[in-house]
Amino acid sequence: MVTIKEIAREANVSPTTVSLILNHKSKERKISPLTEQKVLEIAARMGYLPNLQAVGLKKGGGQFSYRILVFWVADTRAHTMLRFFRGIEATIEEDSLPFEILLQPYKAGALQTAMKQELLLSCHGVLVCNAAEADLEYLDANQFPRPIILYNRYSKKYSNVVMDDRSIGSIPGEIFASHGKKHPAVITTLPTFSGMSIRRNLFAYTCRSRGMDEPVVYCCQPTGRSGCETTLQLLENHPETDCILYMREGLALGSLRVFSELRIPFPGKLEFIAIADSALDFSEVCIPALSVVYLPLEAVASECTRMMYRQIHTAGYKVTSKVIPVTYIPRESCPDKG
Amino acid sequence: MVTIKEIAREANVSPTTVSLILNHKSKERKISPLTEQKVLEIAARMGYLPNLQAVGLKKGGGQFSYRILVFWVADTRAHTMLRFFRGIEATIEEDSLPFEILLQPYKAGALQTAMKQELLLSCHGVLVCNAAEADLEYLDANQFPRPIILYNRYSKKYSNVVMDDRSIGSIPGEIFASHGKKHPAVITTLPTFSGMSIRRNLFAYTCRSRGMDEPVVYCCQPTGRSGCETTLQLLENHPETDCILYMREGLALGSLRVFSELRIPFPGKLEFIAIADSALDFSEVCIPALSVVYLPLEAVASECTRMMYRQIHTAGYKVTSKVIPVTYIPRESCPDKG
């Protein structure tokens, strides 16, 4: 990076003069227009950019806040992250935390590439979201200069906040069982983290232990259209299906068209529940309105934020894990029985 | 902020020792455990936090990238911002730009509060999104130390990238007219920026000039539920309505329940078009699938990003304005006529 000094040398003036000119103080300090012109030209030619750290160190004096780096995967889970972020923002405001949130996108499984040493040093704390198994292994195998908290991933080494994956899976199972259902199905995307498998396993386990069939599992792309097509396949291949668990809200929303076209009534023989990971307020007005296991993303975000504050402030803060409970919201797709 | 020096004084050791201890180098440098303990304790008690700017200045040597601050309003427009962000990320990757994107939420109309001098100095460029009128006035009335680009707002003072608001309004008008519609309606939220008014005005203008009625306008909250209720009211009060423009996609999605319950068929007498500002891929599978004026958020983001790069790199870069065209996508709610 070119510095003010190099420009000064090139222009045959002092660093002081260069600094003044670059900060638009030529007028008030009466720098000659010629000098100004020359310096500006050279700065542009050399591609000068201020070193923000030096500027900050000199001007800011102290700092105003803690910088938190949030690593998140920029893929279809974007809607989820949105609620998560709003949860962080809300908590920062609520607790008047001096936090500055910096987003750092990364590719699933490539956390290692994104977690540069210099990047870590430029923040006070790190929140890792959506870590894949490979990412967790990387975290486990290395030491880092700043405190790290995991969102929705289990860990022995790092503090973490998770949702109650077991309940997320068992609740729909219990409900379908109590409604006398026998032939369950699951529509899911490829699992992106272990929690998804836990949810599915607990659903299957609950179904079995309540005397239902082993759930039929259909896997699709994370789009509404794919949810739609997959649901159609499921119903063609397994017409006996009487209850469906959608592992993502978007898949359930996509499927509505199928139910409408096949004239499947709600309430009726078929019931379904979706795990609602999105920010859509649309699930309550669609037809049928979705029964959902509502993921408490804001609560998780809030806990992550507060845990981070404690972690940064408390020397020798111990690894802690917090499980946030989930809510079930019955609506038309699986109405409560009196 | 407490510094390493102050801790050193308090602990009766040198700053060097404190630095070593705080950087977990006690072992390799054989600092006595007593000293370590003492310093750690004092640091914790005094609430020490490293000054990242100083750390960065010393360690990083140079910098690795340009830091861009994105001011955005954390409200219901969150979905829009999501697509916008992905557009930025995609362009950064595509062009291999050395950009670091920092999100700075702010409240509509309170940009002034968020735009602290120290914050601006800590970045290389600023992208202001969702500015309200008051925010634009603030920007116009003041000078800033870093280049500023406006997203989707017109300005004489700052470079900006806007969507073609006139077409966004006129396209639906032209289409309804060509389908022989006579009684248009608009369902909107309160306008949050001048572009929304332009869209509405152009729609009304197009309707009038094509011999249709003046559009009936209904205003609602930015939720699916409110869109649903408002549509019901509209149809009760104005049963003659034969075409509707929804100013937000979420309002149209919310209204689907009404059409279904009133057994209004598509295709049929009634047609509607939505301005699609969201990231939902759901509009193509809902019933009826939505005809939309699709806002080119990714293209806008891409242009903002590239413009920022030029702005930062080119001394004396002039104020430029770029208009991004929109696309119309016909679907079931307003099918194309042969």
Next chain:
DNA sequence: CTGAAAGCGCTTACAG
């Protein structure tokens, strides 16, 4: 086991 000193890149009070 510990410390004095140099220096990262900038800004600014002061001197000329």
Next chain:
DNA sequence: CTGAAAGCGCTTACAG
């Protein structure tokens, strides 16, 4: 109109 020098808070090679 311009420059020499101090200093922001840290890290680290070097000396002891």
